[in-house]
Amino acid sequence: MKPAPLAYRRAESVEHAVALLGEHGDDVRVLAGGQSLMPLLNMRRLTPSMLLDITRVPGLDRVDGPEVGALVTQFALGEQPGLDDAIGECLPYTGHYATRHRGTIGGSIAFGEPRGELPLVLLTLGGTASVRSVGGEREIAAEDLYTGAYTTTVKTDELLVSTRWPQARPGEGRAFTELAQRHGDFTLACACAAVTVDRGEIVEARIGVGAVADRPLLVDGAARALIGTPAAGAGAQDAIAAAADATTRGIDAYDDHHASARYRRHLAGALVADAARRALDRARRA
């Protein structure tokens, strides 16, 4: 369990990092927090020719409103005052207390673990990732970020420098939930809901599920089941049940030795119901 030979470079600045990526990008792995990367290197499941260490790049560890620098740790984000409900609920499930002190937000988003909590929340909240190359900076919507398990539309010469997590608007409530067999483990399924209420009616909804497919999914059918329904009472309960049902029926899931696809689809629906219910409660109070 020792990494294969690789070159190690430490970037002094974002400019330095993107210059190195421009030069060597095809076979480089960026070290931000290392909580997923280092075990994979040690197991030789990843054998890049270069490790680009950005951990000492100044300026990437700041939170500025919705803008979260790539090197902000999962722990540090969790300590932010006035943290978003969905982010606040997902972070305790992100790895373990110890790993959250090194694991970074940028690393989690760029790594693209299909069972990851943060990619699901970024997607559900309609967030974006900012990436920079020698040629300049561009924004990628979370919906366009993932192309499969551990694969993203971030190009090999680009460095993810920050992510943007849109803040809740008046009347919007959000929630996250998941079920793992063991605390801190990869989840069997997770769900995130963002629901906006106006004058007693759900006017907007975004529902996402994670860990059922090769990337986090937005479940449009579940959102549609909620929009236009009453925000309280039997009507809301029926809408939430319909959203859960739309999730279970509407998504494809995979089988593995932990759980069947049938279970994952069912669980995703149940978690959507739970997240939507709590998001709606918050929306009514927001």
Next chain:
Amino acid sequence: MEQVAATRDWVGRSVPRFEDDALLRGRGRFMDDVEPVPGARHAAIVRSPHAHARISSIDCSRALRCDGVIGVITGDDVQRLCKPFAAACASPVPYYAAAIETTRYVGEPVAVVVASDRYLAEDAAAQVDVAYEPLAPQMDVLEAAADPDALVSERRFSYGDPDGAFEQADLTLTHRFAFPAWTGLPMECYGVVADWDPGNDALTAWANFQGPFTLHSVLAAALGLPGAKLRLITPEHSGGSFGIKSGVFAYVALIACASRILGVPVRWTEDRLEHLAASQISAGRSTEIQGAFASDGELLGLRIDAVDDVGAYVRAPEPASMYRMHGSLNGAYRVRNIALRARIAMTNRCPSALNRGFGGPQHYLPIEGLMALAARKLGIDPLELARRNLVTEFPYRTPSGGLYSSGDYHACLDEAERLADYDERREQRRRARAQGRLYGIGVACVVEPSISNMGYVTLVEDPETRARSLPKSGNAEGATLTISPMGGIEVQVCTTPQGQGHATVVAQVVADALGVEPEQVSVQTQTDTGQHAWTIASGNYSSRFSGVGVGAVLRAAGHVGDKLRTIAAHVLESDPEEIVLADNKAHVHGDPASSVSLRRLAGMAHWNPEGLPPGLEPGLASTAYYAAEELQPADGDQITASTENGFVCDIVTVEVDRVTGRAQVLDYVSVHDAGRLLNPLLAEGQVLGGFAHGFGAAMQEAVVYAPDGQLRTDTLKDYLCPTAGDIPRLRSAHLQTPSPVTPLGAKGLGEGTTMSVPSALHNAVLDALERDEPVPLPLTPPRIWELIHP
């Protein structure tokens, strides 16, 4: 035993562990910390990616050109230098330390690369070119049992009149239970340093081996060495074993071959990927059990048809998983009519052997599961059904030859019932069910054997075949106690503790025996087969320490104590029988003022032999051996498989979430009778550790292979050992019926909860689901949900 004067009664107290200070300060000396020989080079092992494949060629030329490489050895070298490892029964396939021509499980060693460091060794290992021709793997143990080439052994046993019992039964039940393979997952993986001495054709090996030292003989024979030329040394500290580290012996042979061929000492430290794939797992078992019951709930007869999956090879001490419990085929019950068909079969999995509970969890799941299913059919409460069937009179000779020396099973059950507030639990269940909730109560009653009879595994042979071999029996241990010229007391044991706290208990025992404080007793637990008083049974398994480990220490202390009294009597002009050892002194009984210090007595024995009583040997040391009582060789198909048997009664309450399938433990009560507790604090630690191990097997853990033989649980993200936060609170209690057999009245207790917990949790979930068929383990949310929503 020798008469010893107990003055302070350290035994029986919750003395905190002397071991903890070094461990908690990070000053443990584990296998990878010790550098016992200079210049050791580092090994990386090339392993089979196939569950079953013919090796058509191995080309090491690229690897040999890599930086830092000393050399490469392959299975051909192992075959040239070694004989197959022996086991208690003939095997269809010889077992070597590396694959010979054919690989039989994913992770099996194929070649060893030795280089100047581990990084370079792993780099070069990736350059060893092995050509494989994949073969069909066998992953189904029942199919394997039906295949003469994969069936290792089949024996049928009958006690009493099983057919008659089934004829007169009011209720007969037949169920199949599967107990998946799981493991102990020690924090520290295997480690070996091998140093072949070509001048003497001898091997010195350091390894975090845990015994049983029968495997020293297996290893020496495989290496073609007379026993005295295999010096095996264990480090002071262990990062846990739970049985799993018995299997390191196979890697000692492999690394020894590398050292021998390459002419350098070689170190190999196993990583977690290697450990999960290719260290050791428990034997999975498939059991069809039939029970014959009278309408009042009396268990009249059992028919057990069990198949153990020992994996790719028969690794000693297998096939012992099957026979370890043979003295307790009846479990905790009075049933006298029992038929057993015992089969051992090979599949393309990692070899099995010791894992805490060794055969017990697999044995009790079908019996206790049957009791729970029968209780449902009979309309009798499970606790009441157990109560009607428990053994009541002691000593009790079981149908298969086991001896339950003592106990009060009903008192334990009553205590568990009281502690669990059983009637209130049942009332809560009634209310929960009325609300549509899935609420269940599970009961398990198990007899926990300890101090295995070395002869039990010979049951794998029929009595005629067995009669042709040397009889095997007993379980012996050695210990050495020395008092230095300045009065320091040192004890050497060969019980290879893996975290249990043997040093603390030995110090307590010696403190009582010699009238000193436990802190004065220095206990050495590193074992060196070239220097120490070990026996074939030495080591850390079958919960044998508190009986035979302590027995040997007590005997050595008795000899030295006798000598101290003899010298003191000479000095004080009294009789040895009148001398009391207390408070670091020897004094005349009834006259504490007439005394001489321990230090002075030690000084005399070393410095002034002329001042000793005439004829007395100088020095103050004793090496003593102690053999457990009551262990005879097998008589026909009867065997006293273990010296002692404790008792465990568990009551667990669970609620299953209908939506997620998650079973949550609401309450867990475990009542034990392990005889006299030598150190209640350590006893509780053993109960909790066994509980966590059993909880993992019941709820989360299993070694899972795909049908093509690939290992699914190949990292810790897929092998779900519970963490501290996952484990529910355990409420335990101890009754103490002293053993009449062991020196201090203790019975082993390291494995009981590992045996009981999977059964109790199974039965609780069964009850929650109100099911009439067994529930498959582990009881994960997806599996339970599939049962609720078929």
